[in-house]
Amino acid sequence: MENNSAKSLPIGTVVTLKGSNQNLVIISLLPVAEIKGEKGYFEFGAATLPTGLASEDLIFFNRENIENIIYLGYVDARFQEFMGHYDEIISKVEYKRMAINGILED
16 A cells, blocks of 8 residues: 555554555654654654564654555544544644754754
């Protein structure tokens, strides 16, 4: 399945990132991270497959980093409601959006 332009993806979605063939499973939406003393958020936090979360470290990334969507995760009424309010939720996030290289985006 090719990368699409969805605003977000549900928990359980399996993706590969550009430049990697490692399958990742999304386990967190809008996680806050601290990189080089700066706090910000990413759109997704994921664990590697098949081992899952083997340490405290999540792999952080954003939509533009996704190469392929391998499997679409769990979608229920609560996720659909979340997506219906996604822009409003993002507008209220207190942190800046971070890029995969750790540099804050405006």
